[in-house]
Amino acid sequence: MTAVLEAQGLGKRYRQRWALTDCTLSVPAGHVVGLVGPNGAGKTTLLHLATGMLAPTSGTIEILGGEPASSPAQLARVGFVAQDTPTYAGLSVADHLKFGARMNPGWDAELARDRIEQLGLDPAQRAGKLSGGQRAQLALTVAMAKQPEVLILDEPIASLDPLARREFLQGLMEFTAGHEVSVVMSSHLVADLERVCDYLIVLVASRVRVAGEVEELLAAHRLLTGARRDPATLPADWQVISASHTDRQSTLLVRAQGPILDPGWTVEQISLEDLVLAYMSQAAATPARKPALETQR
């Protein structure tokens, strides 16, 4: 299967500031991909480049093996729910379905109608009068009913209350279960993504820090506690993500492929949230340097 997203040295500059730099990515199809990072990390920029809303300053990006938004056929393959789930405030819910039907040859009217009914939305209601959660659901419905091969969601639940979040994610999961569709969803909250994503991209300060399947990432990252040691003596294939030392003890978060054989370490599994936080704080501490340098203080 071709990659959903394929980026090579991708970068985007707004006047003086680089919002995304040197981004190289290959996201395989069939996943629910979580794109995590703090606010301002470049998540929206990456998704706008992927959907063709923006043109890259450097490098290339392909979605489903083609240039984003290059033709009606290419556009039809990608569903996009932009940040703040925009809808036409003056148009009714029914108008939005009509809009979707007129603008998309592959429109699944039945799916759209069923979802609106299931959500209990009044077709005559103007979108401007809907609650945030309802608006998000409407935007998601329009994106789903065009039957895309990949669905891209930019912080769709950031502004929703917990109940609306759960309902939104539930709807999304039902859709992915019934259709062959890949999903790329951004969020600055790992907890939102933890339940639904099986692939993770961590984007901090306009760079991709780590990307991979959640299971593999969790298996490869371990929290080690043991007697204090000189970082230089650690195995060469370990990638130290974070390290803290007391007088006698060292605590390391390492990425290592094989099992940890040294009995001097107590090995613990870490949660996805801890993993993401470790990458985020690493980026904050050493914006441009190699991670290993931090341990040599």
Add this chain to the structure above:
Amino acid sequence: MTWLTWRQFRAQTIAAAAALALLAIILAATGPHLAGLYTAGGLPACHAHGDCGTMASNFISQLKNGTFYEVLFYLGLGVMFLAPAIMGVFWGAPLITREIEAGTLRLAWSQSVTRTRWLAVKLGLIGLAAMATAGLLSLMIAWWASPIDRALGMSSSSGAAAFGRIDPLMFAARGIAPVAYAAFAFALGVTAGVVIRRTLPAMAVTLAVFAVVQLAMPLWIRPHLIPPVHATVAINPAQLIGLMMSNNNTMTVIGGATEPGAWILSNQTITPAGHVFTGPPTPACLSQTNSFTACQNSLGPLHLRQVITYQPASRYWAFQWYETAIFLILALALAGFCFWRIRQRRLS
């Protein structure tokens, strides 16, 4: 795409149609009576038996002093001047900015319709609506005002120049040029929106630029589209429209010869040697005791001549076509720029 454009533009379409209908009713209700006054004044057959200028002047003065017809005539001129600007400001400028501000640009651009087609349908349909509106306004108002327009073109009594339809005040309010103004103003508004990306500043810039263009055109550009005609006639001192003397020993004389219905660009008085006449004043004119007639008579021996530069009334349609072509080309160029800008994806 057509449905979306119509659905988003429905309110404006209804408002414009209602305004047009209201104006049509007012004009249709009063137009026949105005035409009746024109006929009653003997103007349709004035060439056969009488002085058209005097009859026209009588007809015009009958309408003056705040009658309903005078108000409606000026209102019609105002509508023709303002309508393109209004369409540029309220239809053109918000066309894209409203979508940028509401975020719906990204909703529209993530459907299975390319950005180019999205813009083409919006620009095409609403641009045509703006042109049709201006065209209808021009037709309706010109029909209603035709008795007044014709009378103004004839009323050259007492040295005052006739006020022809080629005069800048009338030119931009009649004929086919308003259609092109509407296309240009609309394209200008959209372009301002695409560049500025915020509704209110885009509206302000549209209005300012359109006003400047509408001033620059008759002042500096239109007079030179076709080389003007120069006519030199001897000044008849008994028919002056201006005579001024200043303390610094200068004198200005403005001759009364004119060209009926023409657009007078300049009116200069020259000496037999070909220089512009600036004085000195004749002794008869300086004297406190002499009558004005004596002053006038004293100008005869100076053999002054009057050079008028003008665009004759017969060039009216040539100018209308030039103007229409220029503004349509400008509108197309602006639209082309919008397409280029949208392709560059520098909006979101």
